Amino acid sequence: MTTLTPQRADIAGAVRALAPQLLSLSHDLHDHPELAWREHRSSAVLASTLERAGLAVSRGAHGLPTAFVAHAGTRGPLVVLCCEYDALPGLGHGCGHNVIASAAAGAGAVLAPLAARRGGRVVVLGTPAEEGGGGKIELLARGAFDGAAAALLAHPGPNDQVRATFRAAASWRVAFRGRAAHAAMAPEQGRNALDAALLAYDALRAARPTLAFGDQVTAVLTEGGRAPNVVPDRALLRVMTRAAEARRLPALAAVVRRAADAGALATGCSVAVRPDGPTYREVRSDPWLASRAEVHLRSLGRHPLPPRESDVLTAGSTDLGNVSHLVPALHPKLGIGAVPQHSAEFARAAVSPAGDRAVLDGAALLAHLTLDIWNRT
Ligand SMILES: [Zn+2]
Ligand SMILES: [Zn+2]
Structure with missing residues (x-):
């Protein structure tokens, strides 16, 4: 049996307590897929969830109607946790963004009561239009990542990966x-x-x-x-x-x-x-964040694959790439089954027991990484 450190036990307990809410949030987002820039219901549901969890929320943030900012803490290093919640034409949540959004919201809810005590700040940032619209690129230009010590998200994928490759x-x-x-x-x-x-x-x-x-x-x-x-x-x-x-x-x-x-x-x-939309840059994975994520994923019972040169041949793209050139960033993937992203099978996996586990492990991972950044001297 794994021995939990006090911090690890705190996070694990908090995520477990929130699990019913987070999984119903994930399934609710999945049941109501919305395309890029039109994610009105999804962003509203997430904003209300975070408000109820004690974060201060501003809707339609940075002049983008389906973006939001939910923040907690008043001093210390700022960690931005990105929610994605746009779906794909004809495929619903074939990229599993319901998992990303629910994991980030879960981490925000776990961290909010700790922020003041631990001397850190967290923003859960609602980032619309990842699938082609470049919402994070727009948000980056409008200052949403200014002063951030790190920008993080947890994406579902076929396998566990800490340093996922993106073109x-x-x-x-x-x-x-x-x-x-x-x-x-x-x-x-x-x-x-x-x-x-x-x-x-x-x-x-x-x-x-x-x-x-x-x-x-x-x-x-x-x-x-x-x-x-x-x-x-x-x-x-x-x-x-x-x-x-x-x-x-x-x-x-x-x-x-x-x-x-x-x-x-x-x-x-x-x-x-x-x-046809902005240029996405490749993702730069921050080495220190990657090493911390590796530890946390292993302690969650996951086995992240090491990066290989050939990963580029099967790599997609993300608007977090542009952010990662200006802010230390990490875009790990949590395995939910060996099916290709952007498919009906992947959409089903995003609400399977493996998809649900990725929500909870993603929330724990993002919470641990945020505490690491807050504690870093
Ligand atoms: Zn996608
Ligand atoms: Zn995606």
């Missing part, structure tokens, strides 16, 4: 304009924007084997005409480029540009390539 990412809208015409009676008078987009898509596919280790280009066609008897005059490709480091993204932007031009040139259409 830098940039998103693009590639809009083709052609000329509409009757598809049967006068196709020669048309300029087919759908054909332009499909050629560009093929050009991106052809470029893939030439990309450097860890670089990636993915695309979807979201507009390509409305009727088969009309030559489509508009088509839209949405493209994401990813790389191990943000400094490689301009080279990938050139790949997108060349593919777009190829499609336009071949069909006589025009094309405009525009950014």
Whole structure:
């Protein structure tokens, strides 16, 4: 049997006492998925929960309607615990953000009564729109992380990882304009924007084997005409480029540009390539926070995987990356089952017994890390 230090026993007891509330919060968020920037119900539920737990809450914080700030403590090092709560189109909580939000809220509730006594400050920050909108990048620009000693969150994943790898990412809208015409009676008078987009898509596919280790280009066609008897005059490709480091993204932007031009040139259409949201930077994991998280995860009975060079090949991206370049940060993952993120299976896992355990372990982990930072001399 593991012997608990007084601090470890305190946290474990506090999380256990809150467990019914935290799990019902997690399931409630999961049952009401909301897309980026529209998380009105989710942010309201979280804000009220934190207020009831004794934190001072400001809703619509930093001018963002679905952000919030919940804080406790008046002096000492400031730790920002990030809640994410946006869902994915068609997949609900296929990234398990209900777990992230409930773990951070749980840690905030555990820490609030300790803050004054321990000489520390904690902010539970409601960060909207992680899935593409870059809510944390906006919040960073508006000062939400100013003066923070650390920024933390706990994300569910297929495995336990302390230093999870995340790539830098940039998103693009590639809009083709052609000329509409009757598809049967006068196709020669048309300029087919759908054909332009499909050629560009093929050009991106052809470029893939030439990309450097860890670089990636993915695309979807979201507009390509409305009727088969009309030559489509508009088509839209949405493209994401990813790389191990943000400094490689301009080279990938050139790949997108060349593919777009190829499609336009071949069909006589025009094309405009525009950014589709902010650029996400790769995550820098703070080594000291990582070493502390390793200890805590092991004491929770977890077995975090060591980082490998090949992790970059399967890495996603997060807006915490931008924060991590300015504030010491950590984005550990807690395993909830060997299913891919952004899938219906992952959404189910996020409310399974393993998902529930990740909520409670995540709350304990974030509380322990915060106490470590408060106690650090
Ligand atoms: Zn995601
Ligand atoms: Zn996520």
